[in-house]
Amino acid sequence: MATSRRLILGAVLMGVGGPGQHHTWLDPEIPGDASVDIRWYIARAQQAEAARFDHIFIVDSQYITPDSPNHYLNRLEPLTLLSAVAVHTSHIGLVGTLTTSYNDPFNVARRLASLDLISGGRAGWNVVATGDGGTAGNYGRQEHYDYATRYGRALEHVRVVQGLWDSYEDDAFPRDRERGVFFDKTKQHALNHVGEHFSVAGPLNIQRSPQGRPVIFQAGDSEEGRDLGASIGDAIFTHAATLEQGVAFRDDMRARAAAKGRDLLIVPGISPIIADTDEQAREKERALVGGKDFARALKELGRPFGWHDFTRYDLDAPFPDLGDAGDRSFRTQAEKIKRLARENNYTLRQVVQHSIDAQRSPFTGSARTVADEIQRWFEAGAFDGINLTVTAPSEFARFTDEVLPILRERGIARTSYEATTLRGNLGLPIPENVHARSVLAS
DSSP: OOOSSOOEEEEEEOTTOOTTOTTGGGSTTSOTTGGGOHHHHHHHHHHHHHTTOSEEEEOOOSOOOTTSOHHHHSOOOHHHHHHHHHTTOSSSEEEEEEESSSSOHHHHHHHHHHHHHHTTSOEEEEEEOOOOGGGGGGGTOSSOOOHHHHHHHHHHHHHHHHHHHTSBOTTSOOOBTTTTBOOOGGGBOOOOEEOSSOEEOOOOSSOOBTTBSOEEEEOOOSHHHHHHHHHHOSEEOOOOSSHHHHHHHHHHHHHHHHHTTOOOEEOOEEOOEEOSSHHHHHHHHHHHHHTSOHHHHHHHTTGGGTSOOGGGSOTTSBOOOOTTTTTTSSHHHHHHHHHHHHHHTOBHHHHHHHHHHTTOOSSEESHHHHHHHHHHHHHHTSOSEEEEEEOSHHHHHHIIIIIHHHHHHTTSSOSSOSOSSHHHHHTOOOOOOHHHHHHHHO
């Protein structure tokens, strides 16, 4: 059945394994140094591009402990990585995570604009305000910003970056050899921003790209995070355990964006489990979930709470009273865990086991079953696209070679790229330069 909407496809590359993927690195298909091997990223990006994916997605954080997920312990900086991938691909978007809490707007604007030009207009910025409170210690701060400061700073940061991206109008560089005119000074604009958190003069020393400026993704589920996403996001990276949760989130975000005169796309992360039959896929899932390292999961549970040490508690006693732990870290996630324990009278062991069981994928089954479920969520409005977690190349191939053809046959997934820019392929308009607009209005 054909549809006027098309499924957005992203590939999240996590090398040797992110949260909950304790044994991913043991797969013989995955090099032990995959997270720092640019050849692995290039190969996966080319695999995704051959399947006509919209983008690859690189997550990031800047604080680790000995108990951090394997991929987090030793990985490449996102924009450096994506710049290398850019010259080995031609159509696929390149989305990297950069924090607004521990970066200055001018540097972020310049780095992302550079990636956008290097790639011919394929850059995207996943905006985060940083949940790992320990990051503060790596940037000379005694403690992490509180939520209000973190998100107030994030909104101003993005607005400054967007202003810097408009430093040059599109025809600022005529490069006319006959007239000897390289640059039109009237087309350069300083920003002269003075705000609560930043003071930035500008202008930025780089022109706009073929897509105008990078696409903005945003990830944050708190009230503050949702409001930020509604204000600045072109697309929202999230997670939903059920179709109903997905629909509720999408409706909420669309309403928030509409109130600001905007629209946005919802693109959650998913981890499909595909086999020849539904039963084989369920058995594969049982083996994956059953093989999770309980001791590692216990330690990873501490991350939303600022890496609180849960190993010191009795596993079979009631979940401990943690007070305000997590308030300056992943507060929304920490509050969900506290609420889960309180409402179900869970012990610590039960909370950890729940965190393991929660990693079961609603997209488990044969290729047709997984395609059916993706179509069901898509047509119900639970999402506009998916960010697929990539592990072993052969597992990724089961999706690209078995599931995607079914979705293409049904008119849900593209058969060829519509454009060479990320905005073009996502169906997003090129933002008009604010200075060009002011001239037209005068």
